[in-house]
Amino acid sequence: xxxxxxxxxxxxxxxxxxxxxxxxxxxxxxxxxxxxxxxxxxxxxxxxxxxxxxxxxxxxxxxxxxxxxxxxxxxxxxxxxxxxxxxxxxxxxxxxxxxxxxxxxxxxxxxxxxxxxxxxxxxxxxxxxxxxxxxxxxxxxxxxxxxxxxxxxxxxxxxxxxxxxxxxxxxxxxxxxxxxxxxxxxxxxxxxxxxxxxxxxxxxxxxxxxxxxxxxxxxxxxxxxxxxxxxxxxxxxxxxxxxxxxxxxxxxxxxxxxxxxxxxxxxxxxxxxxxxxxxxxxxxxxxxxxxxxxxxxxxxxxxxxxxxxxxxxxxxxxxxxxxxxxxxxxxxxxxxxxxxxxxxxxxxxxxxxxxxxxxxxxxxxxxxxxxxxxxxxxxxxxxxxxxxxxxxxxxxxxxxxxxxxxxxxxxxxxxxxxxxxxxxxxxxxxxxxxxxxxxxxxxxxxxxxxxxxxxxxxxxxxxxxxxxxxxxxxxxxxxxxxxxxxxxxxxxxxxxxxxxxxxxxxxxxxxxxxxxxxxxxxxxxxxxxxxxxxxxxxxxxxxxxxxxxxxxxxxxxxxxxxxxxxxxxxxxxxxxxxxxxxxxxxxxxxxxxxxxxxxxxxxxxxxxxxxxxxxxxxxxxxxxxxxxxxxxxxxxxxxxxxxxxxxxxxxxxxxxxxxxxxxxxxxxxxxxxxxxxxxxxxxxxxxxxxxxxxxxxxxxxxxxxxxxxxxxxxxxxxxxxxxxxxxxxxxxxxxxxxxxxxxxxxxxxxxxxxxxxxxxxxxxxxxxxxxxxxxxxxxx
Numbered sequence: 214x215x216x217x218x219x220x221x222x223x224x225x226x227x228x229x230x231x232x233x234x235x236x237x238x239x240x241x242x243x244x245x246x247x248x249x250x251x252x253x254x255x256x257x258x259x260x261x262x263x264x265x266x267x268x269x270x271x272x273x274x275x276x277x278x279x280x281x282x283x284x285x286x287x288x289x290x291x292x293x294x295x296x297x298x299x300x301x302x303x304x305x306x307x308x309x310x311x312x313x314x315x316x317x318x319x320x321x322x323x324x325x326x327x328x329x330x331x332x333x334x335x336x337x338x339x340x341x342x343x344x345x346x347x348x349x350x351x352x353x354x355x356x357x358x359x360x361x362x363x364x365x366x367x368x369x370x371x372x373x374x375x376x377x378x379x380x381x382x383x384x385x386x387x388x389x390x391x392x393x394x395x396x397x398x399x400x401x402x403x404x405x406x407x408x409x410x411x412x413x414x415x416x417x418x419x420x421x422x423x424x425x426x427x428x429x430x431x432x433x434x435x436x437x438x439x440x441x442x443x444x445x446x447x448x449x450x451x452x453x454x455x456x457x458x459x460x461x462x463x464x465x466x467x468x469x470x471x472x473x474x475x476x477x478x479x480x481x482x483x484x485x486x487x488x489x490x491x492x493x494x495x496x497x498x499x500x501x502x503x504x505x506x507x508x509x510x511x512x513x514x515x516x517x518x519x520x521x522x523x524x525x526x527x528x529x530x531x532x533x534x535x536x537x538x539x540x541x542x543x544x545x546x547x548x549x550x551x552x553x554x555x556x557x558x559x560x561x562x563x564x565x566x567x568x569x570x571x572x573x574x575x576x577x578x579x580x581x582x583x584x585x586x587x588x589x590x591x592x593x594x595x596x597x598x599x600x601x602x603x604x605x606x607x608x609x610x611x612x613x614x615x616x617x618x619x620x621x622x623x624x625x626x627x628x629x630x631x632x633x634x635x636x637x638x639x640x641x642x643x644x645x646x647x648x649x650x651x652x653x654x655x656x657x658x659x660x661x662x663x664x665x666x667x668x669x670x671x672x673x674x675x676x677x678x679x680x681x682x683x684x685x686x687x688x689x690x691x692x693x694x695x696x697x698x699x700x701x702x703x704x705x706x707x708x709x710x711x712x713x714x715x716x717x718x719x720x721x722x723x724x725x726x727x728x729x730x731x732x733x734x735x736x737x738x739x740x741x742x743x744x745x746x747x748x749x750x751x752x753x754x755x756x757x758x759x760x761x762x763x764x765x766x767x768x769x770x771x772x773x774x775x776x777x778x779x780x781x782x783x784x785x786x787x788x789x790x791x792x793x794x795x796x797x798x799x800x801x802x803x804x805x806x807x808x809x810x811x812x813x814x815x816x817x818x819x820x821x822x823x824x825x826x827x828x829x830x831x832x833x834x835x836x837x838x839x840x841x842x843x844x845x846x847x848x849x850x851x852x853x854x855x856x857x858x859x860x861x862x863x864x865x866x867x868x869x870x871x872x873x874x875x876x877x878x879x880x881x882x883x884x885x886x887x888x889x890x891x892x893x894x895x896x897x898x899x900x901x902x903x904x905x906x907x908x909x910x911x912x913x914x915x916x917x918x919x920x921x922x923x924x925x926x927x928x929x930x931x932x933x934x935x936x937x938x939x940x941x942x943x944x945x946x947x948x949x950x951x952x953x954x955x956x957x958x959x960x961x962x963x964x965x966x967x968x969x970x971x972x973x974x975x976x977x978x979x980x981x982x983x984x985x986x987x988x989x990x991x992x993x
Contacts, residue, residue, distance in 0.1 A: 214700050218262035218298055220291035226687045232263040234682050235656055239267035239460050242653040246679035250511045250662035252686045257658050258288050270458025274433045277468050279306050282433050289403045301400050303425040304433035313370055313417040313555055317363045330368040337367045338377045340382040350377040353391050370417040388424055392416050396425045426676030427453050440644050441476040459652040466657035467851055473641035479604040481634040486530050488584040488597035493522055495582040518573035521566045521936040528556050537632035542624040546822050547619035556599045574598040607636040615830050616640040639827050642674030661854040663889040671843045686891040688864050694911040695895040696871040696904050697878040718748045719901025720873045725752035728809035728869050730785040735792045735856040737814035741788055753787040763790040781805040792816035797856040809869040810860040815866045816852040850884050869908055
């Protein structure tokens with residue numbers, strides 16, 4: 214069975230239940246779906262071993278981020294090193310991640326630049342083949358001329374990856390011998406994406422990836438390759454994979470529904486319309502005298518298509534411009550009756566008009582006249598006319614299908630306003646089922662996949678369609694303290710109440726001041742984070758800790774985390790962020806990186822007209838209780854659990870977790886019943902004073918001293934920081950670096966505390982003189 218593939222000497226608690234379930238589902242097949250809720254530390258990645266033992270064909274692993282690929286590469290390396298098996302693993306990542314020329318395209322996207330150079334390269338190869346008057350042309354044997362970067366007439370990497378041959382008077386292309394040699398080399402090693410470029414040398418990495426994926430036992434893909442409406446109908450055909458023999462593993466599956474919704478969104482922007490107009494001009498210019506001599510019947514579709522486009526594109530531009538100038542900033546529902554009456558004024562049959570529009574879009578693609586930033590799996594640019602057409606088709610689909618939501622989005626960047634129109638498919642289940650209903654078996658797992666019944670409805674669209682398995686937390690219960698506020702809440706009606714604000718502030722202060730080392734405070738929104746900024750600043754100063762704020766730019770995250778982690782080796786630091794933000798998900802805070810987390814509030818979405826429409830759709834589909842859970846409550850629970858899950862990432866680590874909102878507790882109408890069982894069982898309800906006492910007691914129970922966490926801190930110095938996913942040491946590793954908390958701050962006298970409280974009051978009133986402090990603030 215699967216133990217033959219498992220690269221570990223022993224199993225973790227309950228890991229056999231998980232692997233048995235995976236082996237059973239995959240071996241039985243028949244389009245089964247297995248959903249697993251398994252906390253960090255249960256060894257979820259080892260499911261690949263059970264799947265390898267049972268799979269009738271290829272295993273496809275769907276991941277959300279590129280960083281997750283390294284986790285599976287590491288697991289396969291262990292299988293190859295510690296067992297008698299040598300599974301081959303390939304992956305597909307976006308061109309922007311692997312293209313050697315990506316820095317040469319200037320304002321042009323990697324996809325547009327690649328498509329242009331590929332066409333020029335094929336023309337170059339065809340001309341060389343004709344000139345040499347041979348049946349096969351191998352560019353590597355001919356010698357590749359050097360060109361100035363940024364001014365290329367062909368892509369040297371794509372050139373070396375293909376050979377040309379003549380058949381029946383036409384030029385055809387196939388993979389070059391050099392590309393096949395690289396694939397053979399990849400079979401001998403499990404290379405990570407960062408190592409791929411070096412192995413490919415002067416061959417196109419993207420071409421090598423797609424070729425190797427056709428033959429390997431395991432293929433890792435981004436969610437979009439499988440579930441995007443643009444790709445999912447052709448991905449298996451393109452990779453020459455028998456879909457019925459595919460076993461699908463979906464990692465971090467709690468993200469799948471939202472990710473599929475995002476992929477299914479059609480967007481219309483001013484830039485798309487400009488590019489579409491350029492495509493029409495190029496198409497008209499390409500007609501030439503030969504087209505003018507066509508019969509009227511043959512030319513009628515062109516005339517009608519161009520006529521329709523010349524009406525619709527200017528109207529769309531005017532509509533967008535008016536919303537950009539006068540629209541309210543943010544997201545609002547699109548008045549479809551107003552939009553459609555304006556757009557199709559004077560057009561009797563919109564469907565017929567869009568059919569003529571489609572004829573021109575297809576012709577633009579056939580004649581390689583596309584202008585745009587998106588491409589299909591074959592690497593061909595998708596015409597912007599086609600993107601406009603797909604948007605308009607979805608607008609019409611929304612007239613018949615309530616799952617399609619139409620929006621206007623107005624943003625302001627650098628003082629300039631921008632408007633776009635969107636059509637969102639808010640129900641991901643049909644797109645997910647188009648894949649899961651046609652593969653051998655699907656295994657979905659996540660550390661925050663609770664409640665499974667709700668995710669089953671959200672992702673699969675019906676009850677009891679999948680088999681469900683929940684795995685207990687494997688870490689020692691005595692290593693964690695889970696608290697929930699007894700009185701504090703961020704509910705609107707209590708948000709500004711003085712006593713309530715005092716309770717929230719008291720809970721925040723207790724974690725900052727009583728939990729040694731690094732702590733993080735995650736809020737429901739940026740305005741709320743700013744409301745408690747001074748509370749965190751004052752407590753950080755009292756504790757001798759630095760204060761870090763979530764940056765506005767994602768580019769600043771890595772540097773901020775480096776500083777934050779370094780601070781954990783000393784007196785510690787306080788990190789302020791937002792649930793669902795850049796710092797609350799996908800970052801591995803191991804060892805001394807994080808010893809305490811506060812989740813302030815239940816991070817529900819804004820209750821605006823857009824959310825109300827989503828709520829109404831799911832309420833109609835599943836009833837009020839289940840519908841509201843899926844549409845409104847479930848995303849908030851997940852954001853809260855993801856933020857809370859940043860602490861205690863390994864068996865030896867200790868930490869404090871505080872849900873600072875009574876709705877996480879046992880009150881009627883709360884969300885306690887939807888939390889994972891191990892969280893519900895461990896949660897202790899407490900007010901701010903009780904919470905501080907319990908934290909002090911637990912820290913004392915742990916017997917923490919100033920020198921006890923030095924080994925953990927020093928071991929972390931040599932550990933690479935990894936963003937966007939679990940570290941390579943991840944949960945399949947036994948006993949990662951230790952996680953004892955740092956020593957507590959020195960005891961404060963009542964007099965000293967009183968003086969500090971007075972200074973905090975003076976500072977809030979603008980009366981305090983500047984002072985030097987160790988706990989500085991790193992702000993965005």
